Amino acid sequence: MSGRIFEFSDMQHSQAVETDVCVIGSGCGGATVAKRLVDFGHDVVILERGGYYPTRSFDQDELNMNAKLSDNRSLKTASDGATVLLSGHNVGGASVHYWADSYRTPTDRLELWRDRYGVRGHGLGDLQPAWDEIEQALHIHPAEDQYFNRMNELVRDGSAKLQWSGSRVPQARHNCQKSGHCMQGCVFEAKKSQLVTHIPQAIAGGARIYADVRADQLSISNGSVSSLQATVMDRPSARPSARQLTVQAKAFVVAAGGYNSAAFLMRNGLQSQLPQLGRSFGFNPSPMVHGLYREDIVLWRNIPAAYGVDHFRLARYSADGGYLEGGYLLMPNQLQPGLLAASIPLLGDEHARWMRAMRRIGSTIGWIDDHPDELGHIALNDDGTSKVIYPYGPTTQSMLRDLIKKQVLLHRACGAAEILVAGGGAMRFRSEADLKAIDSIDVRAGGLLMGSPHPSGGCAMGPGPVNSVVDSTHRVHGLANLFVSDSSVFPTAVSVDPSLTIMGFSYVAARHIHDMLA
Amino acid sequence: MILEQLDIRGLSRRRLLGAVLMCAGAAATACGGRARSSGDPPAVANGRRFLVLSADDLVTLAAFAEAVLPAPGLGPSYVETDILRRLDEEMFFVEAAVRADLDAALSLLEWYPLVSGHVHRFSHLKATGRTALIERMLSSRFDIPRAIANSLRFMVHFLHYAHPATWAMTDFDGPFSRLAPQLSEQRLRYLELTKAVS
Numbered sequence: 001m002s003g004r005i006f007e008f009s010d011m012q013h014s015q016a017v018e019t020d021v022c023v024i025g026s027g028c029g030g031a032t033v034a035k036r037l038v039d040f041g042h043d044v045v046i047l048e049r050g051g052y053y054p055t056r057s058f059d060q061d062e063l064n065m066n067a068k069l070s071d072n073r074s075l076k077t078a079s080d081g082a083t084v085l086l087s088g089h090n091v092g093g094a095s096v097h098y099w100a101d102s103y104r105t106p107t108d109r110l111e112l113w114r115d116r117y118g119v120r121g122h123g124l125g126d127l128q129p130a131w132d133e134i135e136q137a138l139h140i141h142p143a144e145d146q147y148f149n150r151m152n153e154l155v156r157d158g159s160a161k162l163q164w165s166g167s168r169v170p171q172a173r174h175n176c177q178k179s180g181h182c183m184q185g186c187v188f189e190a191k192k193s194q195l196v197t198h199i200p201q202a203i204a205g206g207a208r209i210y211a212d213v214r215a216d217q218l219s220i221s222n223g224s225v226s227s228l229q230a231t232v233m234d235r236p237s238a239r240p241s242a243r244q245l246t247v248q249a250k251a252f253v254v255a256a257g258g259y260n261s262a263a264f265l266m267r268n269g270l271q272s273q274l275p276q277l278g279r280s281f282g283f284n285p286s287p288m289v290h291g292l293y294r295e296d297i298v299l300w301r302n303i304p305a306a307y308g309v310d311h312f313r314l315a316r317y318s319a320d321g322g323y324l325e326g327g328y329l330l331m332p333n334q335l336q337p338g339l340l341a342a343s344i345p346l347l348g349d350e351h352a353r354w355m356r357a358m359r360r361i362g363s364t365i366g367w368i369d370d371h372p373d374e375l376g377h378i379a380l381n382d383d384g385t386s387k388v389i390y391p392y393g394p395t396t397q398s399m400l401r402d403l404i405k406k407q408v409l410l411h412r413a414c415g416a417a418e419i420l421v422a423g424g425g426a427m428r429f430r431s432e433a434d435l436k437a438i439d440s441i442d443v444r445a446g447g448l449l450m451g452s453p454h455p456s457g458g459c460a461m462g463p464g465p466v467n468s469v470v471d472s473t474h475r476v477h478g479l480a481n482l483f484v485s486d487s488s489v490f491p492t493a494v495s496v497d498p499s500l501t502i503m504g505f506s507y508v509a510a511r512h513i514h515d516m517l518a
Numbered sequence: 519m520i521l522e523q524l525d526i527r528g529l530s531r532r533r534l535l536g537a538v539l540m541c542a543g544a545a546a547t548a549c550g551g552r553a554r555s556s557g558d559p560p561a562v563a564n565g566r567r568f569l570v571l572s573a574d575d576l577v578t579l580a581a582f583a584e585a586v587l588p589a590p591g592l593g594p595s596y597v598e599t600d601i602l603r604r605l606d607e608e609m610f611f612v613e614a615a616v617r618a619d620l621d622a623a624l625s626l627l628e629w630y631p632l633v634s635g636h637v638h639r640f641s642h643l644k645a646t647g648r649t650a651l652i653e654r655m656l657s658s659r660f661d662i663p664r665a666i667a668n669s670l671r672f673m674v675h676f677l678h679y680a681h682p683a684t685w686a687m688t689d690f691d692g693p694f695s696r697l698a699p700q701l702s703e704q705r706l707r708y709l710e711l712t713k714a715v716s
Contacts, residue, residue: 051703059700060693062680063604068702072612075673081619081665179694187695236707238611301694337690338680342672345656348649352588355679358688385613423668425657446656446664449672 003044003203005091007052008212008235014244017208019045020517022228022249024215024264027093028502029486030255031194031202032134036510038205042517045208045247047228049256050089051235052211053096055196058185062336065184069097071259078376078388082446083285085388086453087259091211092195094257095499097183098453099304099334100172100191102140103496104131105504108314116372117491118463120472122508130507131500135170138192140500142168143306147176150297151332151362152306158414159330164311164406169331171303172499180301180334213245218252218268224480225252251481251513253474255506258283258455261488262378263386265459265469265476273478274469278378280460282370282493283390283452287400287423288333288343289407290363291416292354297362304334312406313369313495315399327371327399329496330406333363343422343449354420364410366403367454370493371395378458388452397443404448405438423448454498459488473512474505481516485509560606565714568602570609570617576602578628581641583674585648599681601674607708608677623666630655630663 020042023034034044053068067073071089078085088094105127113119134140148156159166172192182191189196203209210230217229232243254261262278271277308331315327335343337358344354354361374393378386392400404421408429411419421427425447429435441447462468465477470489476482485506487498494501558572571579583596596602609617628640631651640648655667678684685692701709 053702057700057702059697060695061699062693063677064699064702064705067608067611067704072616073608075608075612076616077669081661082668177694181694184693187697236703238704300690336680337684337688338676338678341679342676344675347586347652347671349588349592351586351675352593352687355593355684355688358690381615383614385615387615425664442659444661444664446661446666446668449668 003205003207003209005052005203005209005211008232008241011210011212011232011243011245014246016246016248017045018248019043019208020249021045021251021253021513022047022247023253023255024228025093025255025257025260025486026091026194026199026209027088027255027257027486028095028194028499029257029506030253031092031198032503032506033253033255033485033510033513034207035198035202035205036507037513038202038207040510040514042514043206044202045210045249046202047213047215047230047245047247048091048209048211049214049233050091050211052091052209053185055185055187055189058187060179060181060184060187062184062338065097069185078283078390078452080390080392080444082448083283083390083450083452085259085283086451087257087455091209092193092199094453095193096185096195098193098499099182099497101305101308101497102135102138102170102172102500105494105501106313106496109492109495113461113491117461117468119461119491122472122505126508127504130504134500134503138172138197139174140170140172140192143171143303147171147178147303147306149299149302149306149332150295151299151334152302154297154362154414155309155332155364155410156307158410159309159311161413162409164309166307166309166311169305169308171306173303176303178302180303180336182304182334183336210245214240215256215264216267218482220268220479223478225482228252250517251483253483253485253509253513254459255484255486258458258487259378259386259388261484261486262458262469263380266378266380267384270476274465274476276460276465276467277469278458279375280457280491281376281378281388281390282456283376283388284367284370284454284456284493285390285392285396285400286365286367286451286453287404287407287421287448288363288365288450289404289411290344290361290420290422291411291414292357292418293360293362293414293416296359298359299334299340299361299363300336305331307332309410312403315369315371323395323398325402327369328366328403330364330366330403330410333365335363345420345423345425345427345449362411362414362416364407365451366407367497368396368399368403369495370456371399372492375457375492392443400443400448401438401441404441405435408435408438421448422450454487454493456487456490456493456498459484460491461489462491474509475512483509483513567712568606569708569711571602571606574628575621575624577641578624579605581643581648582627582652582670583678584645585652586671586674587678593687594681594683596674596678598683599678601677604677605673607705610708611704623670626662626666627670
């Protein structure tokens with residue numbers, strides 16, 4: 001039996017559907033858990049708030065594709081007003097616009113989650129079979145030489161000069177054409193996003209996907225969920241229609257992504273019984289540094305990050321606990337002209353001077369491994385939409401300054417003639433004295449311009465409802481048939497790009513849901 | 519100057535905006551002007567409706583875009599890259615909270631000069647004065663003016679340099695596959711809602 005995708009135009013009337021499992025969200029978590037449940041023989045319905053944009057609708061236009069694929073068109077920020085929240089809003093979720101970096105979860109992180117947060121059943125032995133299967137299905141492999149653009153070569157060679165360790169970044173792609181449009185969706189289907197892997201596989205196994213449907217209200221009684229009320233969104237206006245979809249299921253899986261899952265459960269009134277709901281939230285703040293080179297870099301072609309510096313992945317602390325350095329991955333950056341221009345902190349003719357030399361602009365970016373004692377939280381606006389409050393605590397600020405300094409050093413080692421930090425005020429680096437100035441950079445609103453591509457937490461996993469939201473079977477504490485399967489269950493950030501961790505965890509979740517249904 | 523003396527760390531973003539807008543409103547009244555309102559209707563320009571931005575918004579945004587983009591002759595203008603129209607479109611499809619933030623930011627920007635030592639509103643300053651003010655806001659030690667200037671600059675530069683009219687200037691060779699634009703349902707709806715009225 002083959003399933004299908006229903007879109008807003010297919011749902012002209014309110015309707016009700018029945019299924020074994022209703023999955024809310026279709027990104028790395030939702031699509032993977034759905035595919036696995038279909039493999040187990042269950043009937044699955046997936047609800048996706050965003051639209052269905054098949055590959056044939058991709059045009060590589062920066063603004064057109066940002067509007068189709070990015071929630072709030074990449075114009076929503078955290079409460080600091082400067083950290084841009086990046087997430088997907090389409091069938092396939094953020095995987096359709098991600099870079100395809102696909103790391104296994106570092107063992108030290110799995111041990112931290114086990115030892116400090118009480119996570120069980122998600123050790124190396126539990127996840128390895130899933131990763132073996134996923135890596136084969138998604139063609140995950142270290143980037144080959146031909147996929148090193150000039151920026152990647154510079155980062156590889158410059159970091160070697162500085163004696164910083166690094167490695168080829170594992171890529172979920174096959175037969176890549178080097179277009180440089182990973183963030184606009186891959187027209188060649190070379191990037192193995194959920195849209196071209198687990199989604200069609202789930203459909204082939206009978207899954208029904210309802211795009212343009214916003215999950216609203218869970219009906220909860222006697223400790224279990226019986227149904228879900230959802231609203232059909234009118235995609236052309238991005239406004240709710242009067243049409244409703246009611247889903248009755250034996251199990252419900254929230255996989256709306258790190259920015260949305262906790263907020264959905266909060267809107268359903270679960271915060272009083274789950275005090276950690278929305279807490280322990282991280283998003284890998286990602287400062288960028290640009291360099292103007294004497295040679296062509298052409299940042300916008302080939303793959304974004306073929307090579308990454310992992311030398312500083314784990315933060316180092318002194319014996320008395322003071323921060324020393326590290327706590328981030330450092331990567332080559334890739335930006336198309338609009339976002340590149342937006343990240344250059346200059347005005348008028350000086351900004352234009354850089355943009356006229358765009359072919360010679362190189363850029364780096366780093367993901368801060370959110371400090372576990374300085375995490376943020378999700379809250380709700382009056383209209384029920386979510387907001388992200390992130391404190392940028394003292395250690396996080398030190399990490400950011402260290403990451404910026406290391407990026408500046410790297411650009412210097414690579415031969416950049418001029419160096420700028422992406423932010424509000426123009427921070428240029430020409431001398432050692434300028435390097436020292438980084439130590440006093442004010443990490444506050446509008447000071448730095450950062451992306452936040454990797455949300456984690458909000459529905460953290462752990463042994464009980466006082467300190468966590470879901471147990472180690474992904475089940476929400478106190479509710480027999482409500483599960484969470486996305487990055488929101490991570491107790492902390494992953495310290496590497498999280499897609500493979502999300503998918504591995506979703507394999508574990510699917511097995512527990514299958515056990516419950518059986 | 520009033521803003522520079524406020525310690526905003528203890529204030530929420532919205533409370534501070536409210537306080538500043540109250541000051542701006544008083545300053546506007548004293549200058550014989552009219553404080554803008556979030557209830558102002560969307561503008562109509564060249565026979566085409568806007569859906570979000572009011573006439574006042576367009577004036578402030580145009581003045582801001584002129585100040586942060588290259589001087590005439592050094593690159594295309596904000597008119598050639600259709601920034602105001604595209605921002606109106608983007609804002610129509612985002613959450614109401616994002617629209618409200620833009621509305622508040624434009625209000626504060628327009629009246630910010632009056633509470634920081636100038637005698638004219640932002641859109642009435644000369645271009646050099648606007649650029650200097652934006653630079654001061656970007657380096658301010660206070661969060662709100664810095665965040666507003668940076669957010670608006672981000673949006674203007676993003677929309678401007680994503681437009682094909684800038685590609686000759688930047689030597690950008692365009693999207694890899696040279697595909698015809700695939701307009702989404704939302705782009706088509708926006709065009710339909712804002713088509714020229716006779």
